[in-house]
Amino acid sequence: MTITMKTEGTAATLHVEGWLDTQSSPDLGKAVKALPEETAALILDFKKLEYISSSGLREVVAAYKKMKDKNGTFSVIHVGNEVMDVFRLTGFDKKLDIRSAGEVIR
Template sequence: MEISTRTSNDVHIVAIAGSMDSTTSPEAQKALDGVLAAASKVALDFTQLDYISSAGLRVLLGAAKTLRASGGSLRLFGLNPSVREVFEISGFSTILAVYPTEAEAVGDG
């Protein structure tokens, strides 16, 4: 797993490449904790995310809860069909804000 961060329109974008599973999720958790400490608008770039298991979903749920409590927002974009399928099965597609593209995720709409 590789994680990189950038900003666009005062949104902190975190790109996660590879997998979010039981092996890699602690690292993703640590990286997201660092971003969440300093940012309220966060977007996750999943363009290069290969697959996600429940360990990865737990990290996302934790981040969503933290941002919701602090009045921030969490948006996701670039999900491949397999990641989207996991989101639909788990119900995460209805509780997290998923956008098709980065432009839509960092826009005001």
């Protein structure tokens, strides 16, 4: 898995590529912890994410909680069909701002 961070003002986007599984999910946690303190908006861009496991889901929820505690915003964008199926099966699509690959960001 590869994570690339892009910041713009107080917004940070983490581009996650590959598999977010038991072995790689701690890397997402480290990337979220490494965000600048002033980060008020976090976007996880899953355009190139192929797979997510339960440990990956746990890190997504941890990132969401961190931003909620800071009164910030959190979104997951460009989610492919297979990963979106996991979000739907777990009900996360009802709790988090998750957008499929075809949805327009407003």
